[in-house]
Amino acid sequence: MDRFNRISTIIIFFIYCAFLPVWIYNLTWVNALLAVGMYWFLADVVQGLFLHRWASHELWSPPSWLQKALSTISVFALSGNPIGYAALHRQHHKYTDTENDPHSPKHKGVWYVTSSLWRFEKIDPKRVADRLRVPYFISIGKWEGIIAITFNLLLFAIVYNTLGLQWFLTVWATPVALSIILINFFVNVALHKKGKPVDNKLVWPFAFSECLHGTHHYGPMKLNYNMWDPSGRLVSLFGWTKESLSYKDATSVPKYHRTP
Numbered sequence: 570m571d572r573f574n575r576i577s578t579i580i581i582f583f584i585y586c587a588f589l590p591v592w593i594y595n596l597t598w599v600n601a602l603l604a605v606g607m608y609w610f611l612a613d614v615v616q617g618l619f620l621h622r623w624a625s626h627e628l629w630s631p632p633s634w635l636q637k638a639l640s641t642i643s644v645f646a647l648s649g650n651p652i653g654y655a656a657l658h659r660q661h662h663k664y665t666d667t668e669n670d671p672h673s674p675k676h677k678g679v680w681y682v683t684s685s686l687w688r689f690e691k692i693d694p695k696r697v698a699d700r701l702r703v704p705y706f707i708s709i710g711k712w713e714g715i716i717a718i719t720f721n722l723l724l725f726a727i728v729y730n731t732l733g734l735q736w737f738l739t740v741w742a743t744p745v746a747l748s749i750i751l752i753n754f755f756v757n758v759a760l761h762k763k764g765k766p767v768d769n770k771l772v773w774p775f776a777f778s779e780c781l782h783g784t785h786h787y788g789p790m791k792l793n794y795n796m797w798d799p800s801g802r803l804v805s806l807f808g809w810t811k812e813s814l815s816y817k818d819a820t821s822v823p824k825y826h827r828t829p
């Protein structure tokens with residue numbers, strides 16, 4: 570089932586990538602603005618804030634309904650489920666830029682990392698014991714492929730038949746494809762320069778607060794709540810912050826979250 574999940578989601582992702590030239594050929598300013606808005610939501614909120622900074626590192630405290638909603642959207646958007654994502658990401662922190670890092674550009678290659686093929690790397694369930702306690706995450710992880718295929722086919726059928734192909738590409742397929750390619754490229758490749766995690770504010774338009782990736786690896790590990798972190802500011806606005814992870818008590822972060 571696990572292999573089926575990974576193969577089916579990566580096939581949909583490759584199909585969406587193949588349609589990028591069609592979308593660009595028919596592009597209008599309205600299409601571009603809508604796709605940018607959706608890209609921000611999928612890249613910064615779903616991948617950055619939820620999968621990375623909550624599912625992997627628990628740096629804020631989303632209510633249970635929001636955990637379920639964002640994990641469902643993440644599976645719809647081919648970004649993975651909280652268990653699988655956290656397992657691979659915690660492995661990335663433990664073995665950063667070594668041969669055991671699931672997406673080290675130095676050891677696995679730029680194409681392998683950018684195309685998301687690293688999601689086929691083996692996961693160690695020991696590292697996600699906390700996430701395995703939530704039955705909803707187990708179910709959504711188990712049925713990830715079926716859920717993603719069903720949702721994407723249904724959405725395509727509805728939008729294609731009502732608004733046409735370009736609208737389906739604008740509001741869904743293009744932002745989904747770009748949120749995977751660009752986050753992989755800018756965070757996992759460009760911000761792991763010469764075998765080391767680095768900061769680079771120039772990649773903010775694509776990676777948002779993840780542009781401070783070197784700081785994230787070496788600590789203090791926390792949300793920023795500043796101008797570089799729009800989704801972190803939303804967390805602050807809604808009162809979902811978690812104050813415990815300041816630099817002083819960074820040792821309270823479990824070992825597998827830290828870069829040696």
Ligand SMILES: [Zn+2]
Nearest residue numbers: 621625626662
């Ligand atoms: Zn991380």
Ligand SMILES: [Zn+2]
Nearest residue numbers: 661766782786
């Ligand atoms: Zn990293």
